[in-house]
Amino acid sequence: MKKIIGKITLMGLILILGFSSCENPIEVEFPEVLIINQAPQVTPISSKTLKEISGPKTFDLSTNVNDQENDALSFVVNSSDPGVVEASINGSILTLRSVSIGTAVISVDVTDSNGNAVSTTIGVSVEEGVDLVYALEINFDVPDGGFTEQMQGAVEEVNDIYSEGSFISSGSALIGPSSGDWVGIELFTQELDISNQPRFEFSYANVNDATNVNIFFGAGEEFSITMADLGEDVVLGNPGFNTIVVEDLQAVFDDLDIEADLSAVFAIGFNTEASGNSFNVDDVRLGIKE
Ligand SMILES: [Ca+2]
Ligand SMILES: [Ca+2]
Structure with a gap:
């Protein structure tokens, strides 16, 4: 001292x-x-719970720390198990990144400008689940009716909507049935950069043939792929919703030799031209915000 x-x-x-x-x-x-000169004082820091699949979470530790002389404080953090959660600090802002399910203890050392130090710990548990903020997230949870009319203004990132033969039905998009002509939805967005973490996720119901469901993208240029192109097992003929999660959309486009620019995404849509075909789509999510 x-x-x-x-x-x-x-x-x-x-x-x-x-x-x-x-x-x-x-x-x-x-x-x-x-x-x-007194060492800094810390109040207990509540334990944190993160989802296994999650963006980084930040916590400001300054609210838990007080120095009697208002000395400048420096923080050092350490995770007892970086295989469960990684910890880093910038100023007093703690960043936790979940890695796998489990528990770990973060040690926090706070030192004032006079070299007086105090330590505390934060318990962290990582549990199963997903907690991501997407660049684009559309859940179609608006009243039943014509698709464009009901969705207008419903999603902040969406500037313009084009639809034919499509409806909002019980909080999902109902596309079709088609009489052999194009029926579908196209949502044009403000430009989104999802090149860093191009995750794509949506739920579907009543799909009878995955090759008859087209997914439209505007990503640098406009193009379509089919649901079957996603390389996922598709549950067919099920009126209940199933979810497709594509962890790396860029890899899908690469496999299909499609030159997509995922730093300039401007549209997403679903359509079909197969006569008699209809299906439901819900909870469309694209990319992840850092
Ligand atoms: Ca002090
Ligand atoms: Ca919904």
């Missing part, structure tokens, strides 16, 4: 007595006093 001998001179102490004021500051000199 560093000791500081200080002489405190209090200038400008003005005493006001009754109605009279003293125009000259009174200088009060205290005897020499011993001031010991």
Whole structure:
């Protein structure tokens, strides 16, 4: 513990007595006093729970730390198991990245500018599940009706909607049935950069033939692939919703020799031209915000 001998001179102490004021500051000199710079104090930091599939989560530790002298503080963090959760710190902002299901303890060392240190710990558990914020997320949870009319203005990122023979039905998009002509939906968005984490996810119901469901993308240019092209097992003929998760959309396009620019995504859609075909789509998610 560093000791500081200080002489405190209090200038400008003005005493006001009754109605009279003293125009000259009174200088009060205290005897020499011993001031010991105190270590920072921490209040317990609540334990954190992260989902296994999650973007990084940040927590500001400054709210839990106090230094009596308001000294500048430096933080060092360490994860007891980086295979479960990785920890890093920038200033007082702790960043946790889940890696796998399990528990770990984050040690936090806080040191003030006088070298006084205090330590605390944060319990972290990583549990099964997904907690991601997507660049585009559409759940179609609007009242039943014509697709364009009901979805207009419903998604912040969507600028323009084109649809034929498509409807909102019980919080999902119902496409078709087709009479042999194009029926579908196309949602044109503000430009989205999903090149870093091009995850694509959606739920579907009543798909009878995955080659008859076309997925439209605007990504640099406009093109379509079929649901079968996603390389996922598709549950056919099921009126209940199943979910497809494509962890790396770029890899799918590469396999199909499609030159997609995922840094310039501007549209997503679903359609069919197969006579009599109809299907439902719900919870469309594209990319992940950092
Ligand atoms: Ca201090
Ligand atoms: Ca929905």
